[in-house]
Amino acid sequence: xxxxxxxxxxxxxxxxxxxxxxxxxxxxxxxxxxxxxxxxxxxxxxxxxxxxxxxxxxxxxxxxxxxxxxxxxxxxxxxxxxxxxxxxxxxxxxxxxxxxxxxxxxxxxxxxxxxxxxxxxxxxxxxxxxxxxxxxxxxxxxxxxxxxxxxxxxxxxxxxxxxxxxxxxxxxxxxxxxxxxxxxxxxxxxxxxxxxxxxxxxxxxxxxxxxxxxxxxxxxxxxxxxxxxxxxxxxxxxxxxxxxxxxxxxxxxxxxxxxxxxxxxxxxxxxxxxxxxxxxxxxxxxxxxxxxxxxxxxxxxxxxxxxxxxxxxxxxxxxxxxxxxxxxxxxxxxxxxxxxxxxxxxxxxxxxxxxxxxxxxxxxxxxxxxxxxxxx
Amino acid sequence: xxxxxxxxxxxxxxxxxxxxxxxxxxxxxxxxxxxxxxxxxxxxxxxxxxxxxxxxxxxxxxxxxxxxxxxxxxxxxxxxxxxxxxxxxxxxxxxxxxxxxxxxxxxxxxxxxxxxxxxxxxxxxxxxxxxxxxxxxxxxxxxxxxxxxxxxxxxxxxxxxxxxxxxxxxxxxxxxxxxxxxxxxxxxxxxxxxxxxxxxxxxxxxxxxxxxxxxxxxxxxxxxxxxxxxxxxxxxxxxxxxxxxxxxxxxxxxxxxx
Numbered sequence: 001x002x003x004x005x006x007x008x009x010x011x012x013x014x015x016x017x018x019x020x021x022x023x024x025x026x027x028x029x030x031x032x033x034x035x036x037x038x039x040x041x042x043x044x045x046x047x048x049x050x051x052x053x054x055x056x057x058x059x060x061x062x063x064x065x066x067x068x069x070x071x072x073x074x075x076x077x078x079x080x081x082x083x084x085x086x087x088x089x090x091x092x093x094x095x096x097x098x099x100x101x102x103x104x105x106x107x108x109x110x111x112x113x114x115x116x117x118x119x120x121x122x123x124x125x126x127x128x129x130x131x132x133x134x135x136x137x138x139x140x141x142x143x144x145x146x147x148x149x150x151x152x153x154x155x156x157x158x159x160x161x162x163x164x165x166x167x168x169x170x171x172x173x174x175x176x177x178x179x180x181x182x183x184x185x186x187x188x189x190x191x192x193x194x195x196x197x198x199x200x201x202x203x204x205x206x207x208x209x210x211x212x213x214x215x216x217x218x219x220x221x222x223x224x225x226x227x228x229x230x231x232x233x234x235x236x237x238x239x240x241x242x243x244x245x246x247x248x249x250x251x252x253x254x255x256x257x258x259x260x261x262x263x264x265x266x267x268x269x270x271x272x273x274x275x276x277x278x279x280x281x282x283x284x285x286x287x288x289x290x291x292x293x294x295x296x297x298x299x300x301x302x303x304x305x306x307x308x309x310x311x312x313x314x315x316x317x318x319x320x321x322x323x324x325x326x327x328x329x330x331x332x333x334x335x336x337x338x339x340x341x342x343x344x345x346x347x348x349x350x351x352x353x354x355x356x357x358x359x360x361x362x363x364x365x366x367x368x369x370x371x372x373x374x375x376x
Numbered sequence: 377x378x379x380x381x382x383x384x385x386x387x388x389x390x391x392x393x394x395x396x397x398x399x400x401x402x403x404x405x406x407x408x409x410x411x412x413x414x415x416x417x418x419x420x421x422x423x424x425x426x427x428x429x430x431x432x433x434x435x436x437x438x439x440x441x442x443x444x445x446x447x448x449x450x451x452x453x454x455x456x457x458x459x460x461x462x463x464x465x466x467x468x469x470x471x472x473x474x475x476x477x478x479x480x481x482x483x484x485x486x487x488x489x490x491x492x493x494x495x496x497x498x499x500x501x502x503x504x505x506x507x508x509x510x511x512x513x514x515x516x517x518x519x520x521x522x523x524x525x526x527x528x529x530x531x532x533x534x535x536x537x538x539x540x541x542x543x544x545x546x547x548x549x550x551x552x553x554x555x556x557x558x559x560x561x562x563x564x565x566x567x568x569x570x571x572x573x574x575x576x577x578x579x580x581x582x583x584x585x586x587x588x589x590x591x592x593x594x595x596x597x598x599x600x601x602x603x604x605x606x607x608x609x610x611x612x613x614x615x616x617x618x619x620x621x622x623x624x625x626x627x628x629x630x631x632x633x634x
Contacts, residue, residue, distance in 0.1 A: 167434075256471035260534070262432055264485035264541065265461030274484060278475035 100344050107341025115345070121310045121327060123342035124335060130342045132324070132349050134310040139323040139350065142227055142302060143295035145316065146234035151288055154239050158246035163272060174247065181240035189304035192233035193225075197305070200229045204317035219318040225307040227321040233305050234298055238291035245290065249283030250276050282365045289361035296354050299325040324350040379445045379462075379544040379575060380405050381426060386440035387604070388421050388430055395421045397604035399440075401594055408567055408576045410586035410613065413596035414628065418605025419579045422596070423547050426577065427463035428456050444544065461489065464538035468550040470530030472522035472537070479518040481533055485541035500540050508536035509566050528559025535566065539574070546570065548578040552585065564589050583629060587617050595625045 108115060110128050118131025157177065161170045201224035204217075211217040253276045261271040277284075303326035307319035310327070328343045335343060381403040388396045396418035403409050411419040424430040425438050428449060441448050449459045472481045482501040483491070491497060501518070505511040510532040514525070522533050531551060538546060548567075552560040567576055567589050580586050586593055594610040609616065609625045620626045627633050 254471070254474075256467060256469055257473055259429065259432065259465075259467065260471045260473065260537075261484070261488075263427065263429055263460055263465035263467075264488055264537070265457040265459075266488050267457050270488050274488065275473060278473065281475065 100348055103341050104345035104348055105341075107338045108345055110338050111342070119311050121331065121342075123339040128338045128342065131310075132346055134312045135322055135324045135327050135346060136349055136353065137312045138227070138306070138310075138321050139296055139325070139353065141314075141316075142230045142234055142306075142321065142323055143292055145227065145231035146238060146295045147288060147292055149231060149235035150239045150242060150291065153235075154242035154287075154291075155246055155284065157239075157243045158250055159272060159276070161243075161247045162250040163268070163276065174244070177240050177243050180236070181244070185237060185298060185301045186304075188233055188237050189301035192229060192301060192305040196233065197224055197229060200224060200226075200232060204228060207317055216314050216316050219315050222319050223317050225305065225319045227306070227316040230302045230306045230321055230323075231316070233301050234295050237298065237301060238295050241294060242284075242287045242291045245287035246280065246284050249280040249287075253279045285361060285364055289357060292357055293354055296350065296357065297325055298323075299329045302326040303329040324353075381545065381575065381577075382441075382443040382446075383422075383426075384441040384443075386422065386425055386438065386442055388418070388425050388438045389436065390433065391435035393602075394604040396425075396596075397606055399607050401607060401610055403575060403577060403592070405575050406571060406573070407591040408571055408578065408589050410590035410593045411577065411579045411596060412581075412583060412586050412593060412628075413605070413608075414598070414633070415581075416601065416605070417596040417598050419594075419596045420549050421605070423549055423577060423579050424465075426545070426547055427460050427465055429460070429465060431456075461485070461541055462543055463545040463547060464541065464543035465547045466531070466534050466538055466549065466551045469554050470527055470534050472525075472530050472533050474521070474523045476522055477519045478514050478522045478525070478533060481522040482536050482540050484537060489541065501536075504536040504540035505533075507539055507566075507570065508532045509562060509569075510536055526559070528555050528562060531555060531559065531563060532566065535563070535570075539570065543574065545575045545577065548576065550579050550581060553581060560585070583617075587613060593617070595620075595622075595628065597624060597628065 107123065107128070111123070111130060112127045113120075113129035113131055115130070115132055117133055118129060119134045121130045121135070122128065123130040157173075161174050161177075165173060204223035204226060205221075207217045208219065208221070208223065212219075257275040257279065258271055261274040264274075266274055302323050306321040306323065306326055308322050308326065308330060309320040310322050311320065313320060324346045328347060331339065332343060381401075383399050383401045386396065386399040387394065399422055411423060413419050421430060425442060428438075430436050430438055438450060440450070442450055444459075444462065448454070472478075473484060476484065479497075479501055480487075482504050483497045486497060486500055491500075502511060502515075505514065510529060513529060514520075514533075522530065525533060531554075535546075535551075552563050555563065564585065567578070570576060578586075578589065590613045592610065593613040593616040595608045595616065596605050597608045598605050609620055609622045611621070615621075616625060617629060620629060
């Protein structure tokens with residue numbers, strides 16, 4: 001460092017990190033170019049700057065007196081801008097929360113049934129009765145089922161793309177996976193309802209016939225527009241997110257670690273288990289949580305594929321199932337004032353579920369931070 | 377334990393680029409052999425052909441014959457993983473598995489071999505760490521991450537991991553180039569100690585190091601960039617550093633080029 005005058009100027013203003021060297025040189029140039037009058041500088045506490053006469057104009061390399069720091073420049077402007085942007089997030093969240101609570105509370109007060117235990121959604125009647133239990137249950141059940149179906153497949157695709165596929169195949173397949181993420185959810189909903197419904201229904205009948213003794217596959221039918229159909233469609237929808245994020249973290253596994261495993265006599269799969277999967281673990285958890293977030297909030301595809309029955313049942317093949325978001329989509333049109341308040345209240349519950357999921361995910365990652373941080 | 381290595385006209389390619397050509401060299405058991413030469417002369421490539429790590433890179437391949445006690449490791453039906461279990465490798469930069477504890481790092485190779493018994497693993501870990509001169513420094517924190525150690529300790533951890541599986545040969549690819557002089561000394565001491573049990577081949581850029589630690593020295597060089605690396609001279613270390621047969625070796629040793 002610092003064999004030329006140019007570089008030493010960067011090092012002085014930009015700190016030791018090479019990456020911010022450009023910012024440093026820009027700052028230095030500014031402080032020379034912008035004429036700074038003594039009056040401008042005065043309010044900022046002259047004591048900090050010490051003595052020294054005005055900007056020398058002897059070039060970046062130094063020589064002569066050092067130019068003074070500008071009191072108002074791009075640095076300050078940018079700092080305030082980023083701070084304002086940060087504060088904005090807080091303001092928006094608080095504003096939304098206030099609005100939601102203000103709308104939800106009157107509806108909850110009008111509710112003549114228990115909001116948490118009542119199975120059903122009749123907020124528009126003279127005696128409004130509605131409960132979140134079945135909806136929250138359906139939301140969590142479809143999402144968890146979707147993840148159980150999607151994660152193993154997604155990890156398989158991600159590993160294939162990052163470690164097995166020939167480069168050209170990998171690129172093409174990766175592009176297709178990303179394309180899947182770009183399909184609007186209403187299209188998935190239509191596809192699930194009008195096409196995928198058929199095979200799933202036949203499969204459900206088959207499951208019921210041979211595995212009906214297992215409660216989740218029991219019942220007398222009708223089958224098809226079930227939790228299973230919703231979860232399968234949901235699984236396909238969250239697959240691309242989990243796949244592409246996992247692929248990225250698997251790709252970033254240090255070659256040194258992969259070679260260490262191979263040099264110990266690991267086969268390819270053993271190498272992946274020893275070096276790649278542990279390294280990618282936090283990333284995979286993060287990807288799964290993002291997928292779960294999407295699954296929990298998914299609205300229209302589930303509104304179109306589920307049976308829309310607000311009851312708590314572990315049966316996954318019979319017509320039925322409903323989720324918070326799907327219920328909002330289906331019920332909002334004919335909702336009166338109390339009805340809308342009730343839906344907003346259900347939205348708040350969905351928000352809390354998502355929050356709990358996120359906190360749990362962070363806790364999992366945090367518990368292993370000693371290992372993951374040194375990995376970074 | 378230790379085995380003799382015999383390379384016969386070994387040639388290695390990266391795609392269409394020929395990195396080393398026609399290397400013939402015999403390494404006696406329980407010796408330290410140093411591979412020296414200017415950058416890009418193929419000494420690391422040659423080292424990686426000895427445990428078939430060269431072919432890990434896409435497009436890389438090897439011609440010729442390399443025998444370990446008369447068993448050609450490039451025979452068609454040879455299990456690559458068995459070769460690598462027999463021939464351990466320590467890399468240029470310390471590369472402990474970042475998500476694993478010190479203990480798990482040391483026994484990683486044993487676990488890959490299917491060893492599950494806790495007592496066996498604990499004994500092996502202690503033995504390997506003692507051999508690597510690291511036991512006293514880490515015995516109280518075996519459950520801590522291996523990546524939390526200093527660079528020199530990490531490299532000794534990697535050596536412990538390598539020798540925990542009791543290989544026949546230990547390959548070292550510039551094991552001290554990322555370390556400070558004190559850690560380097562610790563590793564060099566370790567090599568003396570390991571020589572009793574293992575055949576060691578070390579690639580180094582540091583000629584003093586080669587002179588200090590090795591019994592035999594092989595000098596590699598290239599004519600110019602793009603040419604394959606060749607073995608110029610291979611002899612006792614003392615001979616190479618005092619009275620080499622080839623002018624080019626002498627020029628390199630005395631710092632006239634490279």
